[in-house]
Amino acid sequence: MEIEEIPGVGAKTAEALSALEAPERALRSGDVATIASAPGISQGRAARIARGAIRLKHDDPGGFLATDRAREIYREVLALLTERTVTDYAAQRLETLYPSPRRSRIEEVRAFAREAIERDPDPAVLEALDGVEPLETPGDIRVRERCLATTDAERYNEAREAIPELSVEVVEDAKGLAELARGYATVIALDESFAGVTVEGDVQVRPDALEQPAEIVPERPLAFFARNRDRIRAAIEVHRVSSLEPDGDCDLAALEDGLARLEADGTVAGDDELDRLTTAVDDLDAAVSTAESVANDKLRAAIREEDVTIEGSDLLSLVERGAGVDSLLSRELADEYAGAVETARNHLIEALALDAGEAEIGRRIFGEEPTFPVDRDDDAVSRLREELTAAKDRRAGRLKRELAADLADQREAAKTLVRDALELDVELAIARFSTAYACTMPTFVWTEEDAAPTETGFSIEGGRSPVLEEPLEQIDPVDYDVEGVALLSGVNSGGKTSTLDLVASVVVLAHMGLPVPAEDVYLRRFDDLHYHAKSQGTLDAGAFESTVREFADLAQGGSGSLVLVDELESITEPGASAKIIAGILEALAENGATAVFVSHLADEIREMADYEVTVDGIEAVGLIEGELEVNRSPVKNHLARSTPELIVEKLATDAGAVESTATNGGRETTTESPPHFYERLLEKFD
């Protein structure tokens, strides 16, 4: 697929899309989240691009939703699906489902939807899905304590490209390498020629380094897992609590274990030795100061307790030599000093939990030479710090390499795991919609795309309009089928508009490849849906002209159109309306389109039309306490009585009952009695 061939994608967007890791895959699978991660592409635009890619794949001319009301119905049913998703990803992915006139596209989604409606939306799965999000690529990482070194300019460029996380240095010789080793904890020499060279510091000769980036920069795979740790964990949980099977080579337990060893910042967690070394480095200064004061307190206390006796000649000689109190300490209080120093050393070793080798260096911080107060040796502190830091870096490096090796192989598996979990959310939304509206998969009566029009329009049994506000159990199921062109008559508020909405929703969902809110549905494949909502009031001359023009185009249109029109008569005076509607119906019938026109002028239109127009009717079966009781399913070939007619009929019946009582009472009337008046009105309806 050439990206630029996608409808609506220009050179600039194509360039943005090619920055993605796998643009073709994302476009083919309608992965809106990935498409939206391309620079400068919003989510809404990403959904449009994905739909464009699908259209290209199926050679779909687009434009199925030919009118505003048709588009509104699509948005409404789509919202019923998207509101049942847990993740944003699934909501965006559902946006790529649109009604298509192409059989291949409809069947592609139908295959997916058939499996989707079998899914069980267990609350535990929905809860686990809450934490799943598309994986992210971590931002640029820089590792500062390690560098690559080479003598070769070409390798230098290769290295910069292959391992951008490390700085790459050009060196002349082993001396240059040694210099680098002083500035970096680890130097990785890329040239074979350095093999066998002995340089002080951590210098590794790795001519294969560029092929093994995960070993050289374990931070790279670790950053990916650290960034996505919680999402992957949530996806693992989704697999655990749902019927989703992880990919064959994905070891959930190993992946989970690896993630448990990883901190959110990409460092390794749960290693006591690393923790010890990290704490020791961090606490070194504080521990030395405490040890120092512990020793001084002890020494001070010891001195205070002591009676120092010194012979006069000794004192004289000390004073003459200019010796200070330190000499006195070493002479007279050697044991106390040694005790204090020992306390300081032990405190330090214990506080920092130093091992034997480190303790050896640690002891030198407090020397044998008596001083008061006891003083640290700063050089020894630095040496201990270097030792601890080097040990910490070595350990962290090793652990990172080990963990990276464990996790690096699971990267693809983790991606699949997350993708499958997100797709499950899409499927569950469809399953939940299907259950909420008691849906069924519709049956398409396919014809070859260019073959003669089929007789079948649509046939709905037990349909419940999903765009009605009422809760499902309060909606009366509607049966309705139409072949060719029909007029739909009926009482006020009988449900004519709702029937058109039902037909439109069913047809839109069916052409999206999705289940429909009915017990059983047969339909042909339509090329487009023209749904015209009732216009508000009479149109002025200009608006009337443009509406008639719109219908002129439609009347010339193909046999594949489904035309739904609600009370077109309100656009102008009743007499003129009937004539215009009759003309439109004739043209549509000739073209073989499928159409339903809701009208209160069915009788008049029928009279005007040159052919036998089918008139279906939504009937009131009676008036109960002033309320119409309606049979919501249109009766085929039956002009429904209007509401005024029903009311007059009721008045006539009621009055008839009153009159007979009155006559029995023996009273005489001179004026025309109500029953006669109502009957007179009633006769006008015949």
Ligand SMILES: Nc1ncnc2c1ncn2[C@@H]1O[C@H](COP(=O)(O)OP(=O)(O)OP(=O)(O)O)[C@@H](O)[C@H]1O
């Ligand atoms: N199948 C149904 N089940 C239950 N209630 C329904 C059904 N269809 C319609 N209704 C109710 O009847 C009301 C009127 O429906 P609708 O607007 O479709 O009637 P209408 O025949 O188009 O009316 P009008 O003649 O005024 O244009 C709806 O708002 C809804 O409350």
